[in-house]
Amino acid sequence: MTAEPREDGLTALRRALPEGIVDAHHHLWDLDQGRYPWLQDAYDGEGFFLGPYAALRRDYAPGDLRNDTLPLRLAATVHIEAERDRADQLGETRWLETIHAASGLPTVLVGHASFLQADLDALLAAQAASPLMRGIRSKPVTADRAGATVEGRSCTLQDPAWLRGLSRLRAFGLSWDLRVPFWHLAEAAEVAASLPDQPIAVNHCGLPIDRSPEALAVWRRGLAALAASPRVVLKLSELGLRGGVWDGPGNAAVVRDAVAIFGVDRVLYGSNLPVSSLSAPIPAIVDAVLAGLPDHEPATLRAVFADNARRFYRI
Template identity: 30%
Template structure:
């Protein structure tokens, strides 16, 4: 089976713009670079990945372009720009120019914004207009309190390609289901929205079994079906809970339970269709031809 990782990160701590790392677990406060993942990714049979920003700076996005130019397993970059900047359109166009074919989308770190309605603010309209103009995807990094604002935004952005990162980060640790499930169901009624099947293990409380994911995963499959779910590792954040190989194994088992005939869509084809990378993944011959 062909495998594409729709969501992973690299960072180099001495760059100094990863503000969130100061309060992150010590295990993440070190460099995570392509050489650290290459063996694991190859052993898992993952042919390529989408590299997602981890710092709220344009400089980090340009650093990710450098990594991608040196490593063809990186299919493209989801970068960052200040969505409220007065010259946001010029900034987005400059990133797209500097990245060449490597810029696939943008992700403001909305989950960290103190206003849960931030995504619906008119001040962001110019940024979203430019995303559509440049044919770039939007990665929605939000938590459950921000889902209603995302829904209001997407009702106005019917042509925008949008993917919900980490299933909207449900509070699995505290067993909160309904306040996540209801807005997810409503959001999924918008046909342009996809959802990443990623980041769920790190929402578990310490010692909580992986079986606690079951109702959340069942809801995702019920809402998004098999055409709009994209598997991602969220490596290296994943390492706080599990290994790259084991999360892939667990995710495949969960998908097999709900959609045994659609694994290649969830683990490869949906990511390629959504992000539209210009760089073709180097699938091993054993993976077969695209279906």
Template identity: 30%
Template sequence: MTTSPQTRGTDPQENVTLEDLVDSHFHIWDLNKNYYPWLTDKISQNVAKVTGDYRSIRQDYLIDHFRADIGSLNVVAAVHVQADADPKDSVNETAWLQSVADSTGNGMPQGIVARGDLSAPDAAEIIMAHCQYANMRGMRVEMHPGLNAAPDYDPLKDETWLRNFALLREHGLVFEVRAASPEQTDGLIRLMREHPDTTFIFPHLGLSIWRDEDSVAAWKRNLQVYRELGNVYVKLSGYGLFGLGWTIEEVRPYVLECIDTMGPDRLVCGSNYPVDSMAASYHRIWETHSALLDDAGCDSAERRLILRDNAMNVYRL
């Protein structure tokens, strides 16, 4: 077994005890069980643009490593979000994750969000194949040209993609939005309005990598729309996207904006481990969540919603 990736963050409060937590965004990978091109082939410049130098995580990160990083925190459930395993066989990752949950994971991951290409002609069959596994809960689908698509590709204008998207509701799956660009905002909101019974979840504050003034202003306007729609959740996660040296002061205004706009009933929390292990310890991430909930004035009931109950409900854990 390989050792857990080294973290660069400090953790002055390792022994602190928080409430029951649900980690709604983590990854594990076994490089011998699945093929992860970005982890085993040459460094992906597309990934590096987002994460920075990620060589330290190009090694196995197994469920035992994750539990070791959790340490004393009371993580009662966790949702695995697909880790860009082989796009030609996305079901293999789901099968492996279910086998982990059924054995060494002792039930974890309790939820699995799988990879899916809704533009594929056999997308319906692939979704069915994922859904044979008990812990399957959603699909994480690229909303931008992605790493392999043509630069001008827009899934929201692809009839095949839209037809297959409708299958998510039939299977009771949530839709994890992946990097919808500012240019897609109107189309994405239209999709949300047209599918009010499908739950949309934005990871990493719904902000991703676009941080210019106009994009941040648009992000704030979009949060208002998401709140009004009723079928959208936002994850407090991905602080590592602010850089390997991120501080609570940097992330505070964005997190408080999410809390203020979305409200405590439409937020969940995640670690983005082990990707964010490059920037902070697991405990530091959750201490940051906790401190910012306090800064926002959340009471004990609101904290429980954000830290646990919302994720339990939306992912049916």
């Protein structure tokens, strides 16, 4: 008797989620409807960690997101702030509300707030008043490489004033999206431990952009420290390397380690579109995530590609 061929991962995913996946991390922008300094002002293609990004300097709408997600369908999405002009933090929220009303996407939002601004509570209240708002992403200042330090600088994970601002999120029912490179993960874990009631979503697998054995060991220790705080989840997103290099087998190994540390109930798939398109198309990205999962059972696929995001972002 001949055994039936095993389903490939993508087919299994589509079968497990016929209604579509939940994309827990993407961006949209209309360059006529808002100012995005990194896209519209002085272009620094060499300074961006994925290398030249001229291809991103165009509008990116819900239709583009749906097309780029094919052959998968979208059931829901989480829009992450896209570094709109920091003087217009509420403007991004209001614009996205109109886009949601017209297209149904994005489903929910993670906005921005500057934790050191004098009227922080008023801004958080205004952000939280949006029926779509679920959290805040405010990036701390980080060192440009492992071994460097930002000690004593403002807006870092060590800055007491910045941390006081971060601690205000819970009063408004908002989660925190944390984006730091791997050499700051252990420091971020200390912050998470000091705020045990704060839901935190670590972006982009903790950015393990150095794949040397020594660097990966630091990355794994940092993830393990973060995973010790039960309200922290991890996004399986943005696996591209410096210069937009795509390493499929290496990325699958990263996902495998990340899932082993956090477990399948605390990891969330995110596309990071359109930024991730600098490195790979969605089928390759999804394949890397699927290759790193412990199995392709429907319960596992539904957890990673939908249910965990629905739970964390209250969709």
